[in-house]
Amino acid sequence: MKFTEQEIQGVFVIEPQKFGDARGYFMETYRKEIFDRYVGEINFVQDNQSHSTYGVLRGLHYQKGNYSQAKLVRVLNGRVLDVAVDLRKTSPTFGKYVMVELSEENNKQLFIPRGFAHGFLVLSDTATFAYKVDNVYAPDQEATLMYDDPSVGIKWPLAAEKLLLSAKDLNGKYLADADCFE
Ligand SMILES: Cc1cn([C@H]2C[C@H](O)[C@@H](COP(=O)(O)OP(=O)(O)O[C@H]3O[C@H](C)C(=O)[C@H](O)[C@H]3O)O2)c(=O)[nH]c1=O
Numbered sequence: 001m002k003f004t005e006q007e008i009q010g011v012f013v014i015e016p017q018k019f020g021d022a023r024g025y026f027m028e029t030y031r032k033e034i035f036d037r038y039v040g041e042i043n044f045v046q047d048n049q050s051h052s053t054y055g056v057l058r059g060l061h062y063q064k065g066n067y068s069q070a071k072l073v074r075v076l077n078g079r080v081l082d083v084a085v086d087l088r089k090t091s092p093t094f095g096k097y098v099m100v101e102l103s104e105e106n107n108k109q110l111f112i113p114r115g116f117a118h119g120f121l122v123l124s125d126t127a128t129f130a131y132k133v134d135n136v137y138a139p140d141q142e143a144t145l146m147y148d149d150p151s152v153g154i155k156w157p158l159a160a161e162k163l164l165l166s167a168k169d170l171n172g173k174y175l176a177d178a179d180c181f182e
Contacts, residue, residue, distance in 0.1 A: 010039075011113065063135065063143070064143055080103070144169055149175050
């Protein structure tokens with residue numbers, strides 16, 4: 001299992017070892033003792049899974065304050081562009097983002113610490129997305145950072161008219177008004 005820290009400190013791309021044979025393949029996708037050695041102790045408490053079609057953009061979401069969630073995300077089927085935006089006010093990379101292609105082909109995972117907005121854009125016909133979080137769902141603490149915030153400047157490869165977003169995601173806040181993290 002290979003861990004590569006990204007240009008935003010604390011964000012890691014993780015690449016599991018894949019064992020192929022005539023039947024198919026096997027890989028360990030998470031082992032706490034290894035993960036904690038590279039990332040620091042994280043106690044995941046909830047697993048999530050979503051399925052989306054081409055052009056769906058889910059995000060950019062986060063839970064406010066102490067309800068914030070660290071996330072370990074991966075793609076079971078398909079291909080997505082995964083994005084994490086640093087919302088930690090004291091961070092030298094505040095307002096900056098990491099964008100990583102996660103797919104069933106590259107088996108890459110992304111670890112996103114607490115204090116980030118997270119989302120992804122589906123680039124395959126469909127995509128099944130699975131992830132662990134270290135804080136349970138708190139719907140009344142949810143917030144959305146607008147995917148098209150010019151002050152963040154995320155370079156999505158699809159034009160806005162080709163995107164499919166939920167009503168919630170079309171009515172988020174821009175960075176200047178967002179509930180960021182101390
Ligand atoms: C997140 C969540 C949602 N739900 C229910 C609430 C809604 O009835 C339904 C769909 O929720 P939502 O539209 O918020 O789902 P996504 O747009 O995929 O939200 C996720 O999108 C981005 C990528 C994230 O990183 C977050 O984990 C999460 O906000 O699932 C639950 O019951 N538990 C949960 O933990």
